Amino acid sequence: xxxxxxxxxxxxxxxxxxxxxxxxxxxxCLNRLQEEGVEQVSSKVLAARFNLSAPLIRKDLAQxxxxxxxxxxxDVGKLIDRFVELFGLDRxxxxxxxxxxxxxxxxxxxxxxxxxxxxxxxxxxxxxxKIGSSIGLLVVQPIQDIETVVKQTGAEIGLLTVxxxxxxxxxxxMVAAGIRSVLNFAPVRLDADxxxxxxxxxxxxxxxxxxxxxQSDRQE
Amino acid sequence: xxxxxxxxxxxxxxxxxxxxxxxxxxxxCLNRLQEEGVEQVSSKVLAARFNLSAPLIRKDLAQxxxxxxxxxxxDVGKLIDRFVELFGLDRxxxxxxxxxxxxxxxxxxxxxxxxxxxxxxxxxxxxxxKIGSSIGLLVVQPIQDIETVVKQTGAEIGLLTVxxxxxxxxxxxMVAAGIRSVLNFAPVRLDADxxxxxxxxxxxxxxxxxxxxxQSDRQE
DNA sequence: AGATGTGAATGAGTTCACAGCT
DNA sequence: AGCTGTGAACTCATTCACATCT
Numbered sequence: 001x002x003x004x005x006x007x008x009x010x011x012x013x014x015x016x017x018x019x020x021x022x023x024x025x026x027x028x029c030l031n032r033l034q035e036e037g038v039e040q041v042s043s044k045v046l047a048a049r050f051n052l053s054a055p056l057i058r059k060d061l062a063q064x065x066x067x068x069x070x071x072x073x074x075d076v077g078k079l080i081d082r083f084v085e086l087f088g089l090d091r092x093x094x095x096x097x098x099x100x101x102x103x104x105x106x107x108x109x110x111x112x113x114x115x116x117x118x119x120x121x122x123x124x125x126x127x128x129x130k131i132g133s134s135i136g137l138l139v140v141q142p143i144q145d146i147e148t149v150v151k152q153t154g155a156e157i158g159l160l161t162v163x164x165x166x167x168x169x170x171x172x173x174m175v176a177a178g179i180r181s182v183l184n185f186a187p188v189r190l191d192a193d194x195x196x197x198x199x200x201x202x203x204x205x206x207x208x209x210x211x212x213x214x215q216s217d218r219q220e
Numbered sequence: 221x222x223x224x225x226x227x228x229x230x231x232x233x234x235x236x237x238x239x240x241x242x243x244x245x246x247x248x249c250l251n252r253l254q255e256e257g258v259e260q261v262s263s264k265v266l267a268a269r270f271n272l273s274a275p276l277i278r279k280d281l282a283q284x285x286x287x288x289x290x291x292x293x294x295d296v297g298k299l300i301d302r303f304v305e306l307f308g309l310d311r312x313x314x315x316x317x318x319x320x321x322x323x324x325x326x327x328x329x330x331x332x333x334x335x336x337x338x339x340x341x342x343x344x345x346x347x348x349x350k351i352g353s354s355i356g357l358l359v360v361q362p363i364q365d366i367e368t369v370v371k372q373t374g375a376e377i378g379l380l381t382v383x384x385x386x387x388x389x390x391x392x393x394m395v396a397a398g399i400r401s402v403l404n405f406a407p408v409r410l411d412a413d414x415x416x417x418x419x420x421x422x423x424x425x426x427x428x429x430x431x432x433x434x435q436s437d438r439q440e
Numbered sequence: 441a442g443a444t445g446t447g448a449a450t451g452a453g454t455t456c457a458c459a460g461c462t
Numbered sequence: 463a464g465c466t467g468t469g470a471a472c473t474c475a476t477t478c479a480c481a482t483c484t
Binding site: 042043044059067069070071072073 | 441442443445
Binding site for chain 2: 015028049050086088095110117156182189197205206
């Protein structure tokens with residue numbers, strides 16, 4: 001029976017996906033506050049900022065140790081440090097893009113290094129016409145080289161922006177090459193080993209959601 | 221006191237956002253099945269397809285009337301019809317894109333009409349350099365014209381793909397022009413009236429989530 | 441006083457188990 | 463027999479209320 005790692009260097013206990021997303025939002029807001037020169041903030045103020053309840057925020061924050069000072073609030077810098085560490089944003093997070101069509105190129109271009117900890121270090125494609133062409137700072141590489149690319153760059157995160165039909169195949173190549181975290185933009189539910197961290201960004205789902213609401217508005 | 225509309229033409233009862241997303245996924249899968257010539261399907265089979273539990277699927281489906289036949293399963297075509305109607309996918313859903321940078325252009329290009337019910341009918345921007353240029357079938361129009369564009373096209377859904385700093389402002393222009401459903405790609409929590417249907421596609425949140433997992437993998 | 445941290449209560453969402461139809 | 467539809471059990475998430483610290 002496998003034993004749980006008893007001592008992570010930092011006590012980052014079980015975090016639910018929902019909590020994790022909220023932490024991202026908090027972090028962004030905290031960065032903004034820091035830019036504005038704010039050093040201390042209360043759960044009440046944070047709650048007003050994005051409309052969430054103050055107790056929820058306190059619960060979320062409390063999970064990572066006693067970060068606040070009773071009667072005063074939270075130290076903005078301290079929270080930021082804690083969460084930057086939690087996400088590993090102090091190191092550069094290297095990202096590869098598989099599928100250099102319109103969307104892939106746009107994303108590669110967007111995360112060319114300026115935007116925070118994430119940096120796209122390679123873009124790959126199967127299409128011989130695209131291979132060798134430059135997108136921003138990158139030169140599109142053939143998908144066959146993925147293993148080498150991953151090894152050489154040390155990339156750990158992959159964006160999957162290929163057409164639906166080739167998504168499963170491309171995904172498997174990424175995993176085989178050592179990528180363990182994938183953000184999938186293709187409108188398919190990929191069949192993945194549970195050890196792989198897979199998230200989907202599915203535009204059609206969002207659009208259909210909005211269409212549903214537009215529909216129900218119309219009937220009022 | 222406002223009264224709830226007592227009789228929607230079709231009984232589409234309270235649907236939670238989570239359910240709605242699942243319905244989208246079911247619908248996609250059902251379309252695929254129909255293409256393959258499958259006419260009858262059980263909750264068990266669907267459950268295996270995307271790994272969800274069969275009772276959950278039954279609950280989801282049952283919410284829209286007795287769509288199944290006990291002992292046999294569900295009629296694929298019937299389900300599709302029901303959900304197409306639910307989302308209003310039988311009519312063309314017109315979409316405008318505000319912010320014709322890399323991402324906006326990529327999205328506009330992608331939904332140029334071929335892909336299902338959603339069709340981008342206009343792309344707008346503030347940048348004088350972009351205005352007038354062609355992206356696929358569209359000509360980029362000035363944001364000032366948004367009200368006219370919305371009126372003339374009858375667009376109901378908007379994609380917001382401007383930089384963070386101008387997101388709130390652009391959003392308000394969209395709403396003022398009559399758009400009531402917005403998919404926001406800018407990394408901000410927009411301040412919106414609750415009557416507006418707002419969904420966020422926030423890449424940074426997803427990337428940070430993946431970074432977190434990469435981090436915790438490393439510590440094992 | 442003022443704001444955090446947390447056990448208890450509530451609520452939402454999912455699974456279970458089985459009754460009911462074909 | 464097989465599979466749907468659904469009330470009851472259960473789990474997870476959020477809110478409430480309050481003890482605790484500065």
